[in-house]
Amino acid sequence: MKGIVEERAVELGEYIIRNRATVRSTAKKFGVSKSTVHKDVAQRLKTIDPQLYKKVKIILEFNKSQRHIRGGIATRLKYKKSI
Template identity: 80%
Template structure:
């Protein structure tokens, strides 16, 4: 029988796949820490639902590859806003 932690891992994984969300966006949506989201989808989900885990892993790997670009855009927007 699945416990609350396993159910949460599945729910978080489904949200990430459905919305192609980042860990940060998912944590904000569910009101939990980024560490909890990451632990649930990167470790617990692997044993609870391996197929969903593979889908989530692909999205998280893509997000990780793009994070330096997102950070640069955020910094650029920050300084553009300060100039105005």
């Protein structure tokens, strides 16, 4: 029988795949911390559902490669609003 943690890990992984979501947006959606999301999808999911883990890993690696671009855009918009 699956525990609540395992169910949450699968649910988070499916959400990330379905929405190509970031760890931060997933955490906000589910009301948990970024650390919890990351631990669930990067560690627990690996043993629970290896195929789902591989799909999630691809999306997380893409998001990681794009984070410097997203950060620059967010900063530009922040200062554009304050002017």
